[in-house]
Amino acid sequence: MTYADKYEMVCGVETHVEMATKTKIFCGCSTEFGGEQNTHVCPVCLGLPGVLPVLNREVVNLAIKAGLALNCEIADFSKFDRKNYYYPDLPKNYQTSQYDLPICKNGWLEISVDESKKRIGITRAHMEEDAGKLVHSGETITTSHSSGVDYNRTGVPLLEIVSEPDMRSIEEVLAYLEELVQIMEYAGISDCKMEQGSVRFDVNVSLRLKGRSKFGTRTETKNLNSFNSVRRCLEYELERQADILDEGGTIAQETRTWDEGKGMTLSLRSKEEAHDYRYFPEPDLVPLVIDRDWVEGIRAAMPELPSAKRLRLQSLGLSEYDAKVITSSKTMADYFDKALEKYHDAKTLANWVMGDLSGLLKANSCSFEDSPVTPVQLAGLLSLIQKGEISGKIGKTVIEEIYKTGKDSEIIVKEKGLIQISDEGALEKIMEEIISANPKSVADYQAGKENAIGFLVGQMMKATKGQANPGLVNKMLKERLSQ
Amino acid sequence: MEVFNKTIDDLHTLLVEKEISCTELTRGYLKHIRQSEEKVRAFLTVTEDMALAVAAKVDKKIANQESIGILEGLPTALKDNMCTEGIKTTCGSRILRNFVPPYNATVTEKLQEAGAVLLGKLNMDEFAMGSSTENSGFFPTANPWDVERVPGGSSGGSAASVAAGEVPFSLGSDTGGSIRQPAAFCGVVGLKPTYGAVSRYGLVAFASSLDQIGPITKTVRDNALVLNAIAGHDPKDTTSVPFHKPDYTQFLENDVQGLKIGIPKEFFGRGLQPEVEKVVRQAIVTLADLGAEIEECSLPHMEYAMPTYYIIAPAECSSNLARYDGVRYGYRAEAEDMIDMFKNTRAEGFGQEVKRRIMLGTYALSSGYYDAYYLKAQKVRTLIKQDFDQVFGKYDVLVSPTAPTPAYKIGEISDPLAIYMGDVYTIPVNLAGLPAISLPAGFVGGLPVGMQLIGKHFGEGILYRTAYAFEQNTGYHREVPAWIKEVG
Numbered sequence: 001m002t003y004a005d006k007y008e009m010v011c012g013v014e015t016h017v018e019m020a021t022k023t024k025i026f027c028g029c030s031t032e033f034g035g036e037q038n039t040h041v042c043p044v045c046l047g048l049p050g051v052l053p054v055l056n057r058e059v060v061n062l063a064i065k066a067g068l069a070l071n072c073e074i075a076d077f078s079k080f081d082r083k084n085y086y087y088p089d090l091p092k093n094y095q096t097s098q099y100d101l102p103i104c105k106n107g108w109l110e111i112s113v114d115e116s117k118k119r120i121g122i123t124r125a126h127m128e129e130d131a132g133k134l135v136h137s138g139e140t141i142t143t144s145h146s147s148g149v150d151y152n153r154t155g156v157p158l159l160e161i162v163s164e165p166d167m168r169s170i171e172e173v174l175a176y177l178e179e180l181v182q183i184m185e186y187a188g189i190s191d192c193k194m195e196q197g198s199v200r201f202d203v204n205v206s207l208r209l210k211g212r213s214k215f216g217t218r219t220e221t222k223n224l225n226s227f228n229s230v231r232r233c234l235e236y237e238l239e240r241q242a243d244i245l246d247e248g249g250t251i252a253q254e255t256r257t258w259d260e261g262k263g264m265t266l267s268l269r270s271k272e273e274a275h276d277y278r279y280f281p282e283p284d285l286v287p288l289v290i291d292r293d294w295v296e297g298i299r300a301a302m303p304e305l306p307s308a309k310r311l312r313l314q315s316l317g318l319s320e321y322d323a324k325v326i327t328s329s330k331t332m333a334d335y336f337d338k339a340l341e342k343y344h345d346a347k348t349l350a351n352w353v354m355g356d357l358s359g360l361l362k363a364n365s366c367s368f369e370d371s372p373v374t375p376v377q378l379a380g381l382l383s384l385i386q387k388g389e390i391s392g393k394i395g396k397t398v399i400e401e402i403y404k405t406g407k408d409s410e411i412i413v414k415e416k417g418l419i420q421i422s423d424e425g426a427l428e429k430i431m432e433e434i435i436s437a438n439p440k441s442v443a444d445y446q447a448g449k450e451n452a453i454g455f456l457v458g459q460m461m462k463a464t465k466g467q468a469n470p471g472l473v474n475k476m477l478k479e480r481l482s483q
Numbered sequence: 484m485e486v487f488n489k490t491i492d493d494l495h496t497l498l499v500e501k502e503i504s505c506t507e508l509t510r511g512y513l514k515h516i517r518q519s520e521e522k523v524r525a526f527l528t529v530t531e532d533m534a535l536a537v538a539a540k541v542d543k544k545i546a547n548q549e550s551i552g553i554l555e556g557l558p559t560a561l562k563d564n565m566c567t568e569g570i571k572t573t574c575g576s577r578i579l580r581n582f583v584p585p586y587n588a589t590v591t592e593k594l595q596e597a598g599a600v601l602l603g604k605l606n607m608d609e610f611a612m613g614s615s616t617e618n619s620g621f622f623p624t625a626n627p628w629d630v631e632r633v634p635g636g637s638s639g640g641s642a643a644s645v646a647a648g649e650v651p652f653s654l655g656s657d658t659g660g661s662i663r664q665p666a667a668f669c670g671v672v673g674l675k676p677t678y679g680a681v682s683r684y685g686l687v688a689f690a691s692s693l694d695q696i697g698p699i700t701k702t703v704r705d706n707a708l709v710l711n712a713i714a715g716h717d718p719k720d721t722t723s724v725p726f727h728k729p730d731y732t733q734f735l736e737n738d739v740q741g742l743k744i745g746i747p748k749e750f751f752g753r754g755l756q757p758e759v760e761k762v763v764r765q766a767i768v769t770l771a772d773l774g775a776e777i778e779e780c781s782l783p784h785m786e787y788a789m790p791t792y793y794i795i796a797p798a799e800c801s802s803n804l805a806r807y808d809g810v811r812y813g814y815r816a817e818a819e820d821m822i823d824m825f826k827n828t829r830a831e832g833f834g835q836e837v838k839r840r841i842m843l844g845t846y847a848l849s850s851g852y853y854d855a856y857y858l859k860a861q862k863v864r865t866l867i868k869q870d871f872d873q874v875f876g877k878y879d880v881l882v883s884p885t886a887p888t889p890a891y892k893i894g895e896i897s898d899p900l901a902i903y904m905g906d907v908y909t910i911p912v913n914l915a916g917l918p919a920i921s922l923p924a925g926f927v928g929g930l931p932v933g934m935q936l937i938g939k940h941f942g943e944g945i946l947y948r949t950a951y952a953f954e955q956n957t958g959y960h961r962e963v964p965a966w967i968k969e970v971g
């Protein structure tokens with residue numbers, strides 16, 4: 001028995017997305033990931049005495065863009081506030097964030113689970129600065145003899161996107177996260193490099209008896225940084241809550257943390273121990289006034305979002321499933337679109353992109369972005385197959401060659417002599433040899449065993465090292481054997 | 484050569500006419516500082532070597548027949564809450580006693596560009612919290628007019644150094660009166676510019692929405708010359724306003740004919756020492772005699788200015804001062820773990836007044852109290868602004884005492900509330916973001932009394948005009964404490 005037999009889960013997620021600006025939110029330092037510790041810093045992001053923040057306009061542009069992509073209202077008047085708490089990774093011991101007047105609110109995005117579609121509400125999205133990173137000499141802060149702080153990440157712009165508690169299953173949560181991350185990637189808000197921690201999730205979840213309308217007491221698990229962690233965390237947390245409820249206990253409203261190694265959530269602080277952040281308006285920044293022209297300018301330049309792209313691909317003949325697979329990664333979708341400009345059979349292209357090319361890239365741990373087979377090269381290869389100059393089977397060899405050498409398919413085909421033999425005269429001699437060497441198959445075919453011809457075609461292909469045009473061979477054999 | 488009584492114009496002429504080299508001038512002031520500091524103790528740091536290096540450059544320029552700016556080669560000093568690259572900036576606090584900023588405040592840069600020669604950094608109440616400079620984490624500064632008395636604060640070092648002739652001009656900062664009140668106590672001219680007229684970048688924040696840097700000088704003209712150098716929009720401070728900066732000396736007309744001057748009655752109430760009132764009333768008569776139209780007016784919400792200020796300023800300070808935790812710079816106390824390190828650092832590093840205000844502010848912002856305190860205070864602040872807007876529909880300038888008393892004795896007042904009351908006439912101006920100037924208006928028992936002129940937003944010009952006319956027709960700015968003449 002699982003929790004789902006008796007209870008319904010209610011889940012909302014806060015997502016922190018690092019925005020893809022070149023410079024930080026309040027200073028001119030680089031946002032580049034990595035880099036030697038404390039090299040992307042200046043007096044402003046180090047919070048030295050006397051410094052003042054200057055809001056990076058590009059951050060506002062991206063926040064507006066994100067808001068529009070999530071169907072939010074963009075506030076005409078918004079402001080920053082200080083969230084006060086002490087931690088060594090926070091140079092000013094307050095985080096400049098947005099409290100009661102966020103830049104975006106009241107939006108939604110659509111998910112589809114098991115063929116059914118559902119809107120998940122977006123309560124708000126606001127801009128804030130990221131904190132630095134503690135570097136412990138030991139495993140954790142409590143077991144370390146000393147800790148250092150790397151402030152490179154301090155002041156990297158974040159967008160915090162808060163969903164409504166609209167999700168009722170782990171599948172819905174994952175569908176929401178996948179869709180959200182895709183939208184952020186497609187709209188160019190973030191590069192969404194999960195492995196670099198550029199997207200982090202706080203998951204609020206509670207259980208209620210099925211049929212009840214009142215929400216149960218929720219817990220918030222902070223700082224999950226992959227879909228898989230979210231899934232595992234929810235699986236654990238829901239069972240934990242169900243066990244407590246089953247025994248007649250009550251859930252403590254608290255903040256929890258996810259231990260990836262142990263695969264369990266642990267209590268971080270109770271409601272009573274919750275921080276009083278003492279929010280108040282940031283006096284060092286003037287309020288942000290956004291006029292309609294600003295918003296409309298960004299709306300007009302909005303790139304195609306995943307949902308629109310999926311519909312377009314379906315209209316080109318792809319199945320819903322294929323469209324979903326292609327758009328699941330922006331780099332794959334971009335690759336697909338570039339190749340599509342040169343090669344117009346979307347269905348065949350999709351098969352190659354999802355099949356052979358994906359396989360090659362995966363085997364070499366390479367991304368579509370860095371694919372040695374360029375979209376134009378793939379389109380060229382598919383055109384050769386379409387024109388009948390090489391067979392699909394030879395194509396599979398050619399794509400590997402392109403991958404290895406970077407040469408265009410025409411050159412590879414020429415150099416390796418892979419051009420398809422479509423000359424009946426050339427094939428006739430080989431056909432006669434195959435017929436006389438395989439009298440049994442010939443007899444079978446002539447006795448009515450239609451599929452015996454497959455064997456003979458195979459023999460022809462083998463004899464020509466795959467270069468024979470299989471359609472032509474088939475046709476020739478049928479004509480010859482029915483004489 | 485005597486340096487203590489020279490104006491900016493005097494000194495500029497001396498340099499241009501080559502009657503004295505910049506190096507000689509600098510050495511002259513450094514010598515005067517050495518002698519005068521035995522009594523005054525206005526400086527926390529004297530930057531002799533750096534000053535002489537800058538002076539040598541100016542001398543080279545003069546020798547090459549290059550023209551020099553009005554402040555070029557002139558000595559100055561900064562309140563120790565303005566960042567100076569490579570020079571200790573302590574904010575008068577033990578917690579920053581060894582802090583050397585890696586960058587310059589915008590005002591520091593502007594004075595450098597103007598060619599001024601920085602002689603050092605000036606004492607202040609810790610983090611600008613106080614009205615007597617007794618809250619300095621290092622030592623109190625004395626009032627040059629009576630070295631047993633306070634120079635006022637928090638820019639006590641800035642006012643005392645100018646009054647003692649140690650520098651011809653200095654910069655102070657004013658959050659609730661911290662330029663004007665010490666200027667009044669020390670008999671010098673101090674301007675708090677309109678909020679947003681001077682960049683706060685590099686000014687170590689006390690209360691961000693109230694802080695403003697301004698000049699402290701011996702004369703009104705000097706003040707306008709220094710404001711010319713430091714005012715203006717700064718892209719590094721988004722609260723600084725892009726406004727058309729005039730040449731402030733153009734307002735220095737000896738003429739107040741027809742000027743409409745309002746006398747807010749709330750600034751002459753309970754707590755104002757009668758002798759001080761007499762001096763200020765006499766000064767108003769002088770302005771009337773010069774042709775200004777004088778009329779009593781009212782700012783009904785002024786009685787709430789003090790409580791409002793003591794919510795907003797501590798609230799902002801509680802957050803602004805959170806960064807002093809021993810992690811990155813400044814003093815760090817020993818402790819077993821991180822939390823205790825924070826606690827001990829702040830317990831040992833901050834003085835009593837700073838701790839008091841951090842606690843007040845933390846409380847006012849706490850969940851459950853925010854609406855009753857901080858939010859309410861912001862609403863009252865709006866009412867106070869509206870009061871001023873209303874009277875400025877009718878008057879060009881408001882006149883009041885700068886402080887209810889002249890300088891008191893060091894150690895004389897220990898009740899913080901009594902000290903807070905000393906800023907009762909200056910605080911409303913910060914809450915409204917207006918410009919105001921304090922200038923010498925007379926003496927009580929040998930101690931200077933200051934008169935405050937309050938103007939509209941970006942109305943510094945009319946303040947200078949009024950102050951200049953008064954100054955030219957009275958001459959209190961020429962008075963110097965007797966002992967300074969002996970020091971020379």
Ligand SMILES: [Zn+2]
Binds near residue numbers: 043044155
């Ligand atoms: Zn920076």
